[in-house]
Structure formats: C-alpha cells, structure tokens
Amino acid sequence: MPNRPLAVRYEDDFGLLAGRWERIGLAMLAALVVAYPFVATTNWITTANLALVAVTGSVGLMILTGFTGQISLGHAAFLALGAYTTAVLGTQFALPFWLLLPASGLVAAGVGLAVGPFALRLEGLYLAIVTIGLAFLTNHVLLSFPQWTGGAAGLAVPIHLGFGTESTFLSERALYAIFVVIATLAVLAARNLARSNTGRAMMAVRDHDVAAAVMGVNPARAKITAFALSSFFAGIAGGMFALQQQFITVDPPFNLLLSVQYIAMIVLGGIGTVFGAVAGALVFVFLSPVLEIVGRATPGLDQLSSSLQSTLLFALLVIGTLVFEPLGLYGLWLRIKRYFMAWPFRY
C-alpha cells in the first residue's frame, strides 16, 4: 500500500517527493490533468477552472494558516484586490493578462505586507476578527471609487494578449491550460517553501512562537513573510478568477462566506500540508455542482435558490466532517488505507 518511506537520511527529508508511491500518484494525476479537457464538457471545464483558482488561493491560505498558524478570515479581501487589479489595470491601461496576473499578486502582497504587522500584536480570535474588519474595509474602499471599479454595479474584465491590443475572448479550454500552469507553479512553490528555511521558521512559529524565538527564529519576520506570500497567491487567484468570470462585483463573491470557504477547504483537506490545500480545494469546488443536483432533487429544498441549496448541504457536510472526522480528508484516507492494510481483519 502507498506508504511514506521512513526518512533515514537528510536527503530523504529534503526531497521534493517522498518515495515511489508519491511519484506514481503524481504521474497518474499529471495524466489525468492532461487528459481532462479532451473528455470533459465545457461546464465541467468551467468547474475545473474554478477549482484551479481555488487551489491557488487555498495554497496561499495554507501558508498563512496552515504553516504559520495565523487565522485569517480576510482571505477574500486579497482575492478581491487581485481581481480588481486585473480588471482595473486591464480597463485603464490595456495591459496584457500575463502581466496583470503577477501584478495582481504584487498588489495583494503589498497590502499583505501592510497588514502583517497586525499579526505581531494579536493572535487567535483577535487576529481572526481584525482580518474580518480589514476585509470589510477593503470592500468599502473598492466600492468608494466607482470611477475606477464600477462601484456596486461591477466591472467588465478585458483580456488583452499584448500591449494595447484589442480585447479578446479566451475559451474555457485555453484558460484551463493557463490555469493548470499557474496552479502547478503555486503548488510547487508552496511545497518548496515548506522544506526551506523560511517555511520551517513559519512552522516553528506556529508550534510555539516563544520556543521558536529562543531557537533563533525571528517570529515577526516569519509572520510578515507569511502574510505577504499568502496574499501574493491570493492576489493571483483573484486575477485568475476575474479572467474566468469576465465580469466582477464586490459582494458577492468577495465576502465573509468566501473567506470561510477557504478556511474550510484547508481544514477539510488537512491543515498544515500542501496536499491538504489542493485536495480540499478540488473536493470543495467539484462537490458544488454535485450538491446542486442533490439539492434540486430533494423535496422541500427546491424552493431555495441554488446557491442557498449548496450552502446548506456544504454546511451539513463541513459540520459533519469536523465533528466526526477531525483529520478531514486525510483522516478518511488513513481509515481507508488501514482497512485495506489490515484486511481481512478489522484492525
């Protein structure tokens, strides 16, 4: 059965991939990702694109909450900043989208750097609620400059392929190809971060900040780096979201529900691992259409709007998982694995 081999040398511990099983799993995943657009219908490719946006965003949140232990309920604000950077710069200066995505990341990272210092004074619930406040402030600012952002009416997102060229339309399949590359880069970056000096410093701060400081880690630096990196990824995810949606408004989608969904993704996937961020995001997004079908088929629920239906089923699912399976998907995986390893015995 797939088992992580015991690390006996430093090289094992530092390796990007642990063992044969992980390589096999990755190869299978890569084949699936390449084959997907050739077999899926357009609707399912749209879902996959949203899933890739969520992967990028949740990898970002995983760095902040999973690696560094700073709870943020304001992740939606960084996504909003990224989305609006892409939309506003695209509208005003007709910049190409491949330049706008990193720019979105940088703008969000800049704000993240400014927000980071809050985490130096506050922790736990206090930080969580302050980040809610910062998200409200961000939305207020975005709504306050309608000449740039379109205000509550929203803003169309142009896609330029080169400087000053006409705005074009990218098909969902083309977006899929671009998004796969970006999401893969994000996952690789996070994976590498986790085994770097900086990443280890973050985890040390998460586990015990005073002990980390005694060991020579600078907690302030680790926290602020985490905020900047996390919001960088969130900004890029926001930009991707804007490109995919082609028309964005502030609220919905960039509200408390979105932030909570991101937190739920990383917790359900398994907190503290990049695998958890990816798995959580994929499951969360791919479950939405499934839940909508279930909601439509359930008598009594069909009088609710489709978003409320999926919210309801999600809520039940998330609460159920957290109460009965604390380790999330990872715990479920462990159970299945143990069942087969012990077969034919119960345990």
Add this chain to the structure above:
Amino acid sequence: MSTFLQLTFSGIALGAIYALIALGFVVIYRASQVFNFAHGDLLTFGAYLMVAASAWGLPWGLALAVSLVGTGVLAAAMQHVVLRPLIGRPVFVTVIVTIFLGFLLRIAVLLTWGPDTHGQPTPWAADGAINLLGATVLYNSLATIAFGAVALGAFFLLLRYSKIGVAMRAVSQDQEAALALGLPVGRILALTWGIAGAFAALGGIGLSMFPRAVEINLAFIALAAFPAVLVGGLESMAGAVIASLLLGVLQVWAQGYVNPLLGSFGHNFHAVFPYVVMIVFLMVRPEGLFGQPRIKRV
C-alpha cells in the same frame, strides 16, 4: 444641539442592542471558550419567533417570553449537540463550525418563515414618540434601552448573588475543578448558552422594532458587534457593555458628522467605522479595555 441629542439617543439605543449581543458573545466565550459566530442568526431566529408567536394570538408579553425561551433552548441545543464534541480542538475548528451553523440556522429560518419582511408587533404605537430635551425619541428606542438595562441588570444580579450565578462563574473559571466540586457542568453550560440565546432574542426584537424590520439580514448586525466585544476585551462582561454603548454612540455620530465630510468615500462609512476604531484600539491595547493581557517574553 437637538440634532446632537437626537443622534446620541439613537446611539444609545443602538449601543444597548450591541451590548445585548456582545454580552451573549462574552458569556459564551467565558463559559466554553467558543466565539459563537452563529449568534447573529440566533438574533434573527428570536425576532421571527416573536412575530410568529404574536401571529398565534398570544399577548405581547407571553410572545416575548416564548421567543426568549425558544431561542435560549435552541442555543443550548446547539452547544450540546454540535459544540460539546469539539472540546479541545483548535480554535479555527469552532470558528468554522459556528459560522456554518449560522448558515444552517439562516436557511432554516428562511424555510420556516419565508423571505418576507415583517414589522415587529409592539403593544404601543410603532411610530409613537416623546419629546426629550428637544429631541424626538421613539418609544421603540426607549423600549430597546429598557430591554438592555433590565436584562443586563438582572443578569449581573444573578451572577453576583444567586447560587446558580456562583456556579456559572466557577464553571467559566475551571471546568474540572467545578466538576470535582460536584457542580453539574453540562447543565450549567447549557444554562449559560440559554441565557446568551435569550439575550440574542432580546437584541433581535429590539433591533427589528427600530431601525430595522424583521428580515433575514438582521444577523449581519452581529458582525457590527464584534468590535464592541474585542474593544471591551473578550473575557470582560463589563467591558463589553461599556464598549458597546461607546461604539453605538460613536457609530451614529460618525453617520451624522463624519460621513458627509468624506465625500463619496463617506457613503456607508459608518458601517465600517466601528471596525476602524477597533483596529486602531487593538494596536494600542491588544487585550482590549478589560481583557486579560497575555504576557509573553522572549
């Protein structure tokens, strides 16, 4: 001057609602270390239950009692069924669970009572008002302030002088020690959550009498009460009340005086103003007015 008084009175009424909400948060937090994000939806539930109970033909006082008890029982059930098994888990787990519980409650209210907006029934004329020092004060605002004062006063007396109040304080300080002394910790926690739920219902009823009506988005007011909770200090009940009144008045003043100064940026600025105050305040004093400072030296 009369504008100023007018704003101050509505600020105090708003502050009284914030105080009821904030106290609910603090009471629950002290007892079970859970920050109950579903609290706002308990507010909505209480307001709707009140409307429903009046529609059954109950007199106003009885309907009020039904609403308070019903919401209290719901809060206690929430704690017992969902949050009890989560003891000892990381803080963000309870955060997520209570937020999603809030969504569930919200959808349940929508399914039961529909999306229509109702007026909150009152035994006095809904637009009746008295003239106080040149400011017009609605009976509804006065009732809200009275609700707040009576509920908070009764609760402080209960906590300070009754046997059950002492037991509640013991449980919130150390559950194991309380259990060792033979206190029924589970039942006392249920009672604590029940009281917090009743506060929420009272806040919801007050809020839906004036400035708002009974509608599903009442729950968002709880988001506006967060700053009061944190500025007051998560563990301090007196702090929550003081900070709520201050923030209520500040918010209405901001709406009256600051919004017009800011041009287009000032549109709805009062809605985020308490958060601005909170962020600035917490930078200076991270533990809030009366919270427990966390001492950490490296």
